[in-house]
Amino acid sequence: MAEIDVGKYRNLRRVVDESWINVHPIQRGGILPPESREALLSFGDGYSTCDLCIEGRIDLVRTPPIFEFASDLAKFLKMDEVRFTPGARGAKQAIFRSIANPGDTVVLDSLAHYTSYIAAEVNDLKVVEVPHGGYPEFRVNVDDYAAKIEEVKRQTGELPAAVLLTHADYRYGNLSDAAKVGKIAKDYGVPYILNAAYTAGVMPVDGKKLGVDFLVCSGHKSWASSGPIGILATTYEFSGKVFRTSAIKGPWSGRAFLKKDVFLFGCPPVYGAPVATLMASFPHVVERVKHWDEEIEKARWFVKELERIKDFHQLGERPRQHTLVTFETPSFHKVSKKHPRKGFFLYEELKKRKIAGVQAGMTKVIKLNTYGLDREKIQKVIDAFHEIARTYKVGVE
Amino acid sequence: MSKYEDMSNKFRKFFQLPTSLVAIKISDRELDGQRPKQPLLFCEFVRKAAHEGEPSTIVEKDLQNFAARVILGFAEPKYVDIYPRIKPATTKSVLVSPLEKMKQDPDVVLAITDPARMMEVLQVLHRATRKRLEASMTCEASAIAGEATVIPYMERKPNLTLLCGGARTIAGYKESELAMGIPYDVFVKLSEMLVEPTLATALCGCLMDDIPRHLKEAFVQLGFDKSTDHFYGEFVGKVFRIYINKDERGFTVLTVHYPLKFKSEQEATKAIDRAKELLAGAGGEATVILRENWLDLILTFQFDKGLEKVALDRTKFDTTIKEILIRFANVVDKIKGTSAG
Numbered sequence: 001m002a003e004i005d006v007g008k009y010r011n012l013r014r015v016v017d018e019s020w021i022n023v024h025p026i027q028r029g030g031i032l033p034p035e036s037r038e039a040l041l042s043f044g045d046g047y048s049t050c051d052l053c054i055e056g057r058i059d060l061v062r063t064p065p066i067f068e069f070a071s072d073l074a075k076f077l078k079m080d081e082v083r084f085t086p087g088a089r090g091a092k093q094a095i096f097r098s099i100a101n102p103g104d105t106v107v108l109d110s111l112a113h114y115t116s117y118i119a120a121e122v123n124d125l126k127v128v129e130v131p132h133g134g135y136p137e138f139r140v141n142v143d144d145y146a147a148k149i150e151e152v153k154r155q156t157g158e159l160p161a162a163v164l165l166t167h168a169d170y171r172y173g174n175l176s177d178a179a180k181v182g183k184i185a186k187d188y189g190v191p192y193i194l195n196a197a198y199t200a201g202v203m204p205v206d207g208k209k210l211g212v213d214f215l216v217c218s219g220h221k222s223w224a225s226s227g228p229i230g231i232l233a234t235t236y237e238f239s240g241k242v243f244r245t246s247a248i249k250g251p252w253s254g255r256a257f258l259k260k261d262v263f264l265f266g267c268p269p270v271y272g273a274p275v276a277t278l279m280a281s282f283p284h285v286v287e288r289v290k291h292w293d294e295e296i297e298k299a300r301w302f303v304k305e306l307e308r309i310k311d312f313h314q315l316g317e318r319p320r321q322h323t324l325v326t327f328e329t330p331s332f333h334k335v336s337k338k339h340p341r342k343g344f345f346l347y348e349e350l351k352k353r354k355i356a357g358v359q360a361g362m363t364k365v366i367k368l369n370t371y372g373l374d375r376e377k378i379q380k381v382i383d384a385f386h387e388i389a390r391t392y393k394v395g396v397e
Numbered sequence: 398m399s400k401y402e403d404m405s406n407k408f409r410k411f412f413q414l415p416t417s418l419v420a421i422k423i424s425d426r427e428l429d430g431q432r433p434k435q436p437l438l439f440c441e442f443v444r445k446a447a448h449e450g451e452p453s454t455i456v457e458k459d460l461q462n463f464a465a466r467v468i469l470g471f472a473e474p475k476y477v478d479i480y481p482r483i484k485p486a487t488t489k490s491v492l493v494s495p496l497e498k499m500k501q502d503p504d505v506v507l508a509i510t511d512p513a514r515m516m517e518v519l520q521v522l523h524r525a526t527r528k529r530l531e532a533s534m535t536c537e538a539s540a541i542a543g544e545a546t547v548i549p550y551m552e553r554k555p556n557l558t559l560l561c562g563g564a565r566t567i568a569g570y571k572e573s574e575l576a577m578g579i580p581y582d583v584f585v586k587l588s589e590m591l592v593e594p595t596l597a598t599a600l601c602g603c604l605m606d607d608i609p610r611h612l613k614e615a616f617v618q619l620g621f622d623k624s625t626d627h628f629y630g631e632f633v634g635k636v637f638r639i640y641i642n643k644d645e646r647g648f649t650v651l652t653v654h655y656p657l658k659f660k661s662e663q664e665a666t667k668a669i670d671r672a673k674e675l676l677a678g679a680g681g682e683a684t685v686i687l688r689e690n691w692l693d694l695i696l697t698f699q700f701d702k703g704l705e706k707v708a709l710d711r712t713k714f715d716t717t718i719k720e721i722l723i724r725f726a727n728v729v730d731k732i733k734g735t736s737a738g
Binding site: 114137171260333364 | 473603622624625627629631636638642652654656658688689691693720
């Protein structure tokens with residue numbers, strides 16, 4: 001092949017550093033506290049958590065204390081057992097693989113993350129969607145889970161293999177009533193998967209109270225971990241299935257791998273920085289979830305202030321129950337149509353003010369997340385939006 | 398990445414070609430570059446470039462076979478003229494290189510592959526040139542030099558060859574292989590046609606709904622923009638939102654929204670009854686929802702045949718939607734006039 005210029009890979013640095021205010025919807029919950037940045041440097045080498053791996057699986061390593069951490073995580077989430085996975089997506093794939101057969105149906109919400117659909121696809125499962133209510137709240141009516149379970153039963157003669165609910169969705173940040181779905185699933189005897197990628201780690205999530213059989217979390221989204229890492233938590237009822245260990249034996253060599261998790265491909269590839277930062281951030285996470293109410297208050301204040309701009313209108317449920325906020329912004333979209341930089345004007349105006357996270361090119365609808373920002377920084381973001389509005393003659397109340 | 402590497406990758410990926418395309422540059426001066434260690438057949442140099450990624454800058458004495466020297470224009474014929482050949486014979490060197498390693502425009506690009514893939518190449522070539530390919534070949538000798546290289550070079554048109562005995566027995570071309578030479582300018586056109594079919598306009602490739610394109614276009618023509626889940630647009634000075642609800646019959650329900658902001662939740666609450674009363678007279682099913690300090694004014698319309706069918710008659714569709722919006726706008730004005738909204 002042609003020559004490769006490796007120069008561009010030298011001295012890589014991220015543009016958005018700590019001097020910026022980052023409101024990226026998927027990044028706020030993944031920002032490392034200082035102690036985890038130190039752990040990241042210490043465990044940056046590949047396989048660095050495996051210096052003293054004796055039992056051949058990451059969650060069984062005792063130095064650093066990953067084994068105890070797994071147990072503490074289960075307690076924290078009020079579940080029985082956990083494993084680390086390559087992201088929340090890896091957890092969903094493993095769950096579907098372990099409890100469903102090809103051709104089965106799973107019921108999921110129509111705002112589910114795309115990986116929920118692909119986890120079903122890769123396991124040859126059909127999906128039935130619970131609709132959302134459309135504009136302006138796009139709220140999933142969780143009572144409809146019962147109707148959809150009935151529909152699957154009527155059409156296939158069997159109950160769905162599982163129901164999956166996205167606790168807070170990535171598009172509107174709507175927080176669904178997970179306990180209600182837990183009750184419906186229990187009544188029908190259908191395994192219940194809660195995708196808590198945007199909730200567990202930033203707000204209190206009690207798996208037992210919510211009646212979940214599988215709790216799926218994202219380390220890099222909501223546990224202040226560098227990632228990629230997910231957490232698959234389950235109950236003893238299902239842990240034997242989803243954490244089934246290998247039984248294969250080489251017919252000639254006699255080799256066998258008795259401690260390797262089959263559905264997680266032996267030992268999940270999260271060794272090193274992903275699990276080290278997840279662990280180092282755990283004390284920070286345990287503390288921060290106690291302050292969720294304050295985060296919600298800040299998000300509601302933020303909405304109120306941005307809605308002072310002409311035609312800014314928050315989509316999704318009101319009042320906010322989550323810090324991920326979506327606005328439709330027709331007035332800024334109108335500006336973009338005449339601006340030489342088109343939809344990029346907003347991104348660039350924010351960039352000038354060292355504010356990152358609004359997707360470049362977007363002006364019809366924008367998503368932001370205020371999680372973990374103090375009031376002073378949120379005020380700076382508000383001021384920036386107001387200033388941009390005034391610059392382009394968009395009214396601000 | 399150079400443009401040659403980019404074109405090469407695009408072509409190879411599109412046609413799932415395991416080997417490199419071979420670029421040929423013919424020059425009347427001696428080109429710089431790696432000279433071969435020993436003389437070979439021209440088709441062997443081409444094969445090395447395709448399979449091993451090895452470029453060669455060839456001069457006359459690097460070619461084993463005299464016929465190829467004549468065909469490629471290194472020498473004039475001695476006794477009788479032959480076809481095809483480069484005339485006059487002014488060639489001093491020929492660069493044979495994998496396309497991705499080129500640093501200048503080649504004259505001809507060769508693709509060597511099996512008939513099934515070549516069929517697909519030809520289909521795209523036809524779309525690019527709108528011309529039938531009329532292949533010229535005898536397959537008697539020096540087919541890679543004459544039929545795949547020199548005919549495209551001299552006559553500025555692509556040519557196909559089923560190769561020759563020497564190529565298969567000496568140079569190692571497989572029974573399943575054949576070759577096509579394409580003038581570089583034609584190859585560029587062909588390359589520009591190689592666009593993977595897209596199902597979505599979004600860069601992420603995700604489809605967020607299955608609203609038919611003509612229905613979306615009908616709203617866009619009315620001045621609405623499609624957001625992720627809904628349309629919005631300014632009509633008579635007001636930004637209306639349109640959401641198309643889907644049920645088992647299709648796109649049968651249209652909801653038009655106007656979120657009206659009040660100074661406080663109390664003021665919005667006070668305005669509810671009047672808003673309901675006024676909206677009820679605007680046609681459609683009227684709903685007013687209080688969301689903190691906002692009143693969501695909603696009109697819902699049933700289209701039993703499906704909006705996608707209604708939108709087939711654009712004039713009727715435009716009239717219908719405009720009438721709805723005008724009535725709605727009047728109601729919004731009245732609500733604003735009778736409240737602090």
